[in-house]
Amino acid sequence: MQINAEERFWNATVEEMTNGYVYDDLNDAYVCLLCNEGFEDGIIYPLDGTLYEAKKAVKRHIEDVHTSVFDYLIHLDKKYTGLTEQQREILDYFMKGFSDKEIVEAQGGGSPSTxxxxxxxxxxxxxxxxxxxxxxxxxxxxxxxxxxxxxxHFHKGAKMVDDRYAITEEEKEKVLSTYFKQGLDGQLDTFPSKEKRKVIVLQNIMTRFKVDKVYTEKEINEILKSIYSDYVTIRRYLIEYGFMNRSRDCTEYWVKG
Incomplete structure (x- = not known):
């Protein structure tokens, strides 16, 4: 059974999340928890003129693409970290090795005791x-x-986590079988009006998109047209519910991480 990026991220242990990657036994690959990029075990990866085995390649990938696991996690929304903006800023200073006095100077005020x-x-x-x-x-x-x-597991881009996301696996399966009668990869029969069902349907639609790809509006429309006739409504909800992001001129779309 294929594991989606959200499920993989939230099922990771503290140690795995600290590393930023997990080993996927099903695909014999090391997978980045931050973007779901996979590196197949046994393959040698050339990166900037150096050859890396899969495990070292995923570590190098995290450094090159995400800077660090800490940097990625510290910038997650408060609903995931539980940190206030001030706490996030202070932790960032601590990670950079600032002393209490240096933090006071960087903030332009306060005291070391604070x-x-x-x-x-x-x-x-x-x-x-x-x-x-x-x-x-x-x-x-x-x-x-x-x-x-x-x-x-709700997506990390969710703009508001409320009772719409209190969805059990059993509920999800029931809703999907109701709205995707031709199968999960088939067309959407009708778009639900209830909020919780919208989340379930949109989450399934997102499986048609790649995490690391930037799409044009035309590409987005073509994919959504194959799912549902009112593709404009689907596209709007994908943005509103934080599943996707887009450029200001609406020419580029990507999966929100």
Whole structure:
């Protein structure tokens, strides 16, 4: 079974997410968690005049394309990191090796004691995160599975995470079978009016697009026309719901990461 980028990202362990890649046993490849780019094991990859084995190639890819895993994660929306803008900025300074005094100077004000207080609060947040992860781990291992509904992973570009995204795998399968009667790769029978169903349908439509490709509006339209007659509406919702992004002049479209 093919794993989509969102599912791969959210199913990764803390260690895998720290590395920025996972090993895909199904395809014998190292896959970047940040963009889903794969590097097949056993293949030698020439990058800037140097030959790399797959594992080293994916590491080099992360450096070249994403700068670092930290840089990618720190710029994720607050709904994923739980960080305020100030906390994000402070963490960025810490990662760059700034001292408390240097951070004060870079911010143009404040005091070293304020920065130390931020360090303390972030340490407390780290402790809380460990406890919460442990609680959830114990919950998953619990023998009581009566309330163990598996929720789908929402896309990282989601502009607002609310009850529209509280969707179980069972709900998803039911909705998709209702609206894609010819199969998941077939045409959409009708576009749903209910918000939760829209999310499910749009998420499935996004499987027709490649993560690392920039599309022209014409290419987007052609793909969407093959799915549904009112392709303009679908295109608009893909942008509104944060599945895709586009240039200001609407000439280029890409999957929002």
């Amino acid at each position: 920065i130390r207080n931020h360090r303390f609060k972030l340490k407390e947040k780290e402790k809380q995160a460990k406890v919460f992860l442990t609680l959830m781990n114990l919950l998953h291992k619990s023998s009581d599975k009566k309330n163990d509904d598996k929720f789908i």
